[in-house]
Amino acid sequence: MGQLVRGLPIKSENVSMDVSEMLRRAADLVPLRARTDAGLTADDVREYLRENELEVALGMLADFEGVHWQTVEFWGLLASVAGQMSLRDDEAWCQWRKEETLHGIIRADLQLVSPDDGGRRMPVPGTGQLRPMWAINHPGRESDTDLHVARIWVEWAPEIGPGERGSIRLSPLTPASWRHLTPGDVITMHERQPVSGSATITEIQRP
Numbered sequence: 001m002g003q004l005v006r007g008l009p010i011k012s013e014n015v016s017m018d019v020s021e022m023l024r025r026a027a028d029l030v031p032l033r034a035r036t037d038a039g040l041t042a043d044d045v046r047e048y049l050r051e052n053e054l055e056v057a058l059g060m061l062a063d064f065e066g067v068h069w070q071t072v073e074f075w076g077l078l079a080s081v082a083g084q085m086s087l088r089d090d091e092a093w094c095q096w097r098k099e100e101t102l103h104g105i106i107r108a109d110l111q112l113v114s115p116d117d118g119g120r121r122m123p124v125p126g127t128g129q130l131r132p133m134w135a136i137n138h139p140g141r142e143s144d145t146d147l148h149v150a151r152i153w154v155e156w157a158p159e160i161g162p163g164e165r166g167s168i169r170l171s172p173l174t175p176a177s178w179r180h181l182t183p184g185d186v187i188t189m190h191e192r193q194p195v196s197g198s199a200t201i202t203e204i205q206r207p
Contacts, residue, residue, distance in 0.1 A: 018084070019054055019081050019084050019085065020049060020052075020054065022077045022080055022081050023045070023049055023054060023057050023058060023061065023077070023081055024046070024049060025077055026061050026074055026077040026078055026081075027042045027045045027046055027049070027057075027061065028042075029069075029071065029073065029074045029077075030042035030045070030061070030064055030069075031066065031069050034064050034065065034066050034069065035064070035065060036060055036063040036064050036065070037063050037065065038063070040060055040063075044060065045057050045060050045061055048060065054081075054085070055085065055087070058078060058081055058082060058085070058087075058090065061074075061078055062078055062090075062093070062094065062097075067100070067101070067105065067205060070097070070101055071101060072098055072101050072102060074101075075094050075095070075097045075098035075101055076094075076098055078094040078097075079091050079094035079095045079098060082094055089127055092127050092128060093127070093153075096128055096153055096169070096171065099171055100169075100171070100205075100207075101207065102207055103171070103172070103175040103207055104175065104204070104205055104206045104207040105169065105203065105204070105205040106150075106169065106170040106171075106172070106178065106181070106201065106203070106204060107155070107167065107168070107169050107170075107201070107202045107203040107204075108167075108168050108169075108170060108187070108199035108200060108201050108202055109165065109166075109167060109168075109199060109200045109202055110124075110152075110160060110165065110166055110167075110168045110189070110197055110198075110199040111165045111197055111198055111199070112124065112160060112161075112162060112163055112164055112165070112189075112196065112197040113163065113194070113195060113196055113197055114162070114163035115162045115163060116163075117194075118193075118194045119162060119163055119196055119197065120162055120191060120196050120197075121162050122162065123159040123160060123161045123162065124152055124154060124159055124160040124166075124168075125154070125158075125159055126153065126154035126157060126158045126159045126160075127153065127154075128151045128152065128153045128171065129151075130151065130152045131149050131150070131151050131152075131173075132149070132150070132152070132189050132190060132191050132196065133147035133148065133149055133189075133190045133191070134147065134148055134149075134150055134170075134187050134188065134189055134190065134199075135147055135187060135188045135190060136148055136177070136178060136180075136181065136185075136187045137185065137186075137187065147190055148172060148173065148174060148177050148178065149172070149173040149174075150170040150171055150172040150173065150178070151170070151171040151173075152168050152169075152170060153168060153169040153170075153171070154166055154167070154168055155167040155168060155169060167202070168199065170199075179206075181201050181204060182201065182204060183201050183202055183203060183204060184200065184201060185200070185201045186198055186199070186200050186201075187199050187201070
């Protein structure tokens with residue numbers, strides 16, 4: 001998904017030798033036909049590993065498409081590598097993807113309420129820190145006041161400013177409660193009165 005924060009390539013002499021081995025193990029989990037967003041393969045990753053370009057290899061591995069083959073082990077290896085390299089945002093992203101492997105992917109288009117209309121005056125941070133409550137409109141219930149917590153990861157931007165709109169991923173505290181949702185459903189974000197925002201579900205991928 002292109003979420004990793006790129007920096008200068010990190011050479012193997014600067015980190016534990018275990019990092020190279022973990023990246024090789026992760027590359028071995030990539031199917032032959034899998035491609036990154038740029039059309040690269042696991043063999044391309046191995047070529048960068050031979051050149052000791054570890055951060056580049058990590059970024060490539062995180063860009064592979066095909067959520068159905070990506071396992072908890074795969075994302076756990078990448079999270080461990082990012083942690084050893086002290087790439088904290090990258091580590092948080094890989095941990096997030098690890099959770100999605102277990103519980104599925106929920107993507108949505110979030111529109112925040114303007115501060116002039118009572119909305120939040122601070123941006124929504126991008127890397128999963130915010131844990132608001134959501135009214136998720138269970139079918140057959142007379143009220144949507146049954147609220148459920150889900151963390152927010154902002155896609156393609158560091159944050160969503162007050163009153164602005166952006167693409168997000170959601171990580172529910174109780175995933176089973178969200179399984180009735182389908183693309184097109186609208187849920188509302190609650191931090192205080194009134195409502196803080198509304199989100200239209202754009203993609204659901206089951207685990």
